Amino acid sequence: MDFRIVDPLAGHREEARAWVERNVDPSWAGMERATGTHHSPALMETLAAAGLLGAGWPVAYGGTDVAPGLARCVFEEIAGCGVHLDGWSTTQMVARTLLEVGTEEQKREFVRGALEGRVTIALGYSEPDTGSDVAAASTRAVRDGDTWTINGTKMFTSTADASTHVFLLTRTNADVPKHRGLTMFLVDVSKPGFECRPIFTLGGQRTNATFYNDMTVPDAHRVGEVDGGWGVMRVALVHERGLSGGVAGPTLADRFVAWCREAPRPGSTLDWADPRVRESLARIAMETEVARLLRARVGWVTDTGGTPALEGSMAKLFATEAAQRHSSVLLDLVGPEAVLQDEADAPLGAAIEYGFRNAVVGTIRGGSSEIMREVIAERRLGLPRARP
Amino acid sequence: MDLELSHEQRALVDTFAQFFARECPTTRVRAAEPLGFDQGLWDALVSMEVQAMGLPERFGGGAASMLDLALVGEEFGRCLAPVPFTEHVVAANLCASTGLQRVIDGCIDGSILATVACRPAVDGVAALVPAGAIADVVVVMDGDELVALERHGERPHALSPPNLGSSPLGDVRLDIPGHDRTVLARGSDARLLLDRAADQRRILMAACLVGVGARAHELGVEYVKVRKAFGVTIGWFQTIAHRLADRCTELDGARLLVQEAAWAHDEREVNASELAAMAFLFASEKAFTAAADSMQFHGGYGYTLEYDIQLYFRRAKAWPLSVGRPGDEYLRLADLAFTENIA
Numbered sequence: 001m002d003f004r005i006v007d008p009l010a011g012h013r014e015e016a017r018a019w020v021e022r023n024v025d026p027s028w029a030g031m032e033r034a035t036g037t038h039h040s041p042a043l044m045e046t047l048a049a050a051g052l053l054g055a056g057w058p059v060a061y062g063g064t065d066v067a068p069g070l071a072r073c074v075f076e077e078i079a080g081c082g083v084h085l086d087g088w089s090t091t092q093m094v095a096r097t098l099l100e101v102g103t104e105e106q107k108r109e110f111v112r113g114a115l116e117g118r119v120t121i122a123l124g125y126s127e128p129d130t131g132s133d134v135a136a137a138s139t140r141a142v143r144d145g146d147t148w149t150i151n152g153t154k155m156f157t158s159t160a161d162a163s164t165h166v167f168l169l170t171r172t173n174a175d176v177p178k179h180r181g182l183t184m185f186l187v188d189v190s191k192p193g194f195e196c197r198p199i200f201t202l203g204g205q206r207t208n209a210t211f212y213n214d215m216t217v218p219d220a221h222r223v224g225e226v227d228g229g230w231g232v233m234r235v236a237l238v239h240e241r242g243l244s245g246g247v248a249g250p251t252l253a254d255r256f257v258a259w260c261r262e263a264p265r266p267g268s269t270l271d272w273a274d275p276r277v278r279e280s281l282a283r284i285a286m287e288t289e290v291a292r293l294l295r296a297r298v299g300w301v302t303d304t305g306g307t308p309a310l311e312g313s314m315a316k317l318f319a320t321e322a323a324q325r326h327s328s329v330l331l332d333l334v335g336p337e338a339v340l341q342d343e344a345d346a347p348l349g350a351a352i353e354y355g356f357r358n359a360v361v362g363t364i365r366g367g368s369s370e371i372m373r374e375v376i377a378e379r380r381l382g383l384p385r386a387r388p
Numbered sequence: 389m390d391l392e393l394s395h396e397q398r399a400l401v402d403t404f405a406q407f408f409a410r411e412c413p414t415t416r417v418r419a420a421e422p423l424g425f426d427q428g429l430w431d432a433l434v435s436m437e438v439q440a441m442g443l444p445e446r447f448g449g450g451a452a453s454m455l456d457l458a459l460v461g462e463e464f465g466r467c468l469a470p471v472p473f474t475e476h477v478v479a480a481n482l483c484a485s486t487g488l489q490r491v492i493d494g495c496i497d498g499s500i501l502a503t504v505a506c507r508p509a510v511d512g513v514a515a516l517v518p519a520g521a522i523a524d525v526v527v528v529m530d531g532d533e534l535v536a537l538e539r540h541g542e543r544p545h546a547l548s549p550p551n552l553g554s555s556p557l558g559d560v561r562l563d564i565p566g567h568d569r570t571v572l573a574r575g576s577d578a579r580l581l582l583d584r585a586a587d588q589r590r591i592l593m594a595a596c597l598v599g600v601g602a603r604a605h606e607l608g609v610e611y612v613k614v615r616k617a618f619g620v621t622i623g624w625f626q627t628i629a630h631r632l633a634d635r636c637t638e639l640d641g642a643r644l645l646v647q648e649a650a651w652a653h654d655e656r657e658v659n660a661s662e663l664a665a666m667a668f669l670f671a672s673e674k675a676f677t678a679a680a681d682s683m684q685f686h687g688g689y690g691y692t693l694e695y696d697i698q699l700y701f702r703r704a705k706a707w708p709l710s711v712g713r714p715g716d717e718y719l720r721l722a723d724l725a726f727t728e729n730i731a
Contacts, residue, residue: 002651281725
């Protein structure tokens with residue numbers, strides 16, 4: 001056993017930092033907060049031009065000879081600036097899925113397009129009436145020779161407003177058990193019949209409702225077999241877990257402690273000498289370390305050739321629930337000033353208040369806590385399946 | 389990070405798991421109550437050289453790392469072994485680092501069972517010392533001096549007051565004629581020795597508690613798979629299944645944290661004390677929550693004395709209290725965790 005924290009990308013760190021300094025404008029983070037869109041098409045083009053998107057991918061489909069480690073390191077550094085590339089995380093996930101289950105033509109068109117920065121793909125799984133029960137999707141696709149006509153509505157199609165395509169889960173057969181009547185398509189959002197309406201969320205991020213009204217999609221853009229969509233989804237979900245995190249900076253708790261220890265502020269009695277403050281912060285530090293370990297275990301299982309489905313569920317469950325508790329506790333500790341939202345006057349530039357609003361997303365997105373608990377109860381504890 | 393146990397570590401865990409499965413069923417745990425010490429079990433463990441496994445090779449010990457000891461500690465906890473494993477290991481290590489040969493020899497040959505008092509003596513009495521009723525050697529802070537008190541004669545050496553965890557707690561008087569009092573260290577040297585011993589005690593106690601919590605959790609999972617209500621096994625209900633999933637996740641986290649703390653202690657990492665404090669607090673809390681939930685899911689049977697879950701429930705709460713008050717431990721952790729912020 002070895003718990004040493006080593007940076008596996010240390011050899012690329014300096015070059016990656018220099019690249020990010022030259023090409024990433026830190027003010028983009030502020031722009032993101034203003035628009036709510038966690039994606040920058042301009043940055044994608046720059047990354048593609050530098051060959052960073054294609055690092056480690058097959059040359060036949062647009063892969064480049066840039067070291068994959070350097071590319072990973074650049075993505076980490078970009079995340080460290082507070083700039084998001086949500087559109088790339090979904091796009092690369094779909095592209096990896098296409099490498100496994102796509103047609104030759106799809107690989108040439110979409111994988112190459114993605115690596116060259118021309119194609120960005122959003123995920124169209126959830127619907128107004130289906131979230132966790134994703135296989136209950138009711139968006140219909142009806143075949144007519146070489147084309148399909150699609151009708152339906154998708155919810156939480158994040159970054160669809162900055163995407164060229166949606167990876168769409170549709171119902172093609174209503175007469176079989178729900179998992180066996182699904183088919184996946186790549187839908188071009190520039191075609192007639194597509195509509196995207198923004199939905200703003202508590203954490204400030206923009207997501208979308210997307211509408212598909214008599215949209216015509218060529219059969220060549222069907223991914224996987226007809227009625228074989230659930231299998232394609234499962235491939236895609238495995239690739240979702242492979243996404244890397246960011247660079248560890250000072251935690252909110254660290255910043256909070258430093259802030260507490262500053263000269264007393266008028267009207268505030270909050271300080272480090274208060275045992276309630278210290279006990280709360282110690283607990284936060286402890287749970288943060290546990291979350292880090294559970295996440296690191298996911299990486300270790302992956303690195304040693306395993307599939308961390310169970311470990312991933314445990315890490316997500318604990319880390320996202322802990323993040324919610326922590327931001328709530330920090331608000332309580334600060335007291336009346338904690339609610340302020342103007343960066344200039346608010347404690348810690350309103351980071352705690354923002355963190356509190358943002359943390360609510362974590363226990364839902366990418367599988368709700370309830371689904372995580374179900375996975376653990378069934379697969380680890382061998383308890384009976386609790387749903388119909 | 390590498391979470392793989394070595395071949396030797398896996399063999400070590402297997403050896404103890406098999407030994408306890410054979411030698412320490414809960415009937416034996418019950419039979420050792422209320423004192424909480426089974427001389428026969430201790431003798432059997434001495435024949436496996438457990439009493440010397442943590443001591444350096446130059447004294448003839450097994451030179452086990454803290455990580456090895458933590459792995460073994462979890463197995464002790466799982467079966468609630470009524471022997472003072474953590475107390476003895478920590479005290480023997482402390483005596484070894486002061487070179488107290490007579491005591492080291494006794495720890496090696498198994499004739500001496502040792503313990504460390506977590507709190508200093510007050511007016512010549514160390515109160516409620518863990519294993520204080522049965523230990524032949526008690527290491528304790530007396531004023532400015534760290535002393536080893538050797539008690540002669542048959543165990544138990546003192547009465548153990550009835551207590552929640554059925555632990556052989558005992559007050560240790562330093563002024564009893566015939567007991568040998570040896571000063572091991574004074575002043576800051578003494579405090580350094582005791583701090584290191586206290587870290588080891590936190591880590592090993594945490595390891596035992598992970599075992600306590602994990603077995604208590606298993607008892608709950610086994611029970612909800614067979615107990616029926618409203619026509620289904622109760623594990624079918626999400627209110628039960630989901631809580632068990634949460635507890636399982638926390639215990640996995642606690643085990644990782646304990647192993648990290650033990651590794652950091654072995655490697656003398658700068659944050660070793662911080663991790664030891666975290667491991668102790670997290671394992672204490674999560675072992676108890678797991679045992680308490682498991683007890684709840686046993687329904688009325690949970691609080692009958694016949695069912696084993698009560699054995700785990702009591703110890704999960706009582707054992708960590710022998711180290712200290714959780715509130716104090718949290719304040720100490722805060723100072724350790726955020727030292728870089730101290731101007």
